[in-house]
Amino acid sequence: MKYLCLVYAREDHLHDLPESPRDPECHAYATxxxxxxxxxxxxxxxxxxxxxxxxxxxxxxxxxxxPFAETTEQLTGFYMVEARDLNEAIRIAEGIPPARVGSIEVRPVRELQLDEQGGA
Structure with missing residues (x-):
């Protein structure tokens, strides 16, 4: 099943805190x-x-x-992952480096139901 892991963080803190991830760490996790x-x-x-x-x-x-709303955290990135279930998706999300300074919203991807003519 596909899950979207939405990365939220305060942009002004995303790269400024001691525990903030750096691009090479994020790249290594994605790899x-x-x-x-x-x-x-x-x-x-x-x-x-x-x-x-x-x-x-x-x-x-x-x-x-x-953005669509005023919030303290902004959407800063995403990971689209394949996981067996929500528990596995959560384990993947907790490894995403920005989770240390923000939050990761995990949502299942809903497959569109299309008829034979390609309509909804």
Whole structure:
């Protein structure tokens, strides 16, 4: 089963605390997940100030600079992993280096149910 591990941290603390992970450590962990056949995809994200939020309401598109909500922690990256179950996904998530300074949200990926014509 696929799980998305969303990495949340305060951007202003992500790289400034003594226990903060550095890029080589994150790369090494991702490489270990690749070697185990567990990592499907993963990326760090640019700062939240570069975000654009898109909403469609009553047929009108509203584009807003910035994140969707004011929070103390921002989405800073993700790991898409393959795990047998939630317990294994949690074990993978606890090894993600930024967990030491932020949090990792683990969510199962819902496969879209499509009919034969490709519609939902």
């Amino acid at each position: 270990s997940l690749i070697d185990d056949g567990r990592l499907i995809a993963g990326q760090a994200l640019e700062p939240v100030a570069t975000a654009t939020t898109v909403r469609v309401r009553e047929g009108k598109t509203l584009v807003t600079d910035g």
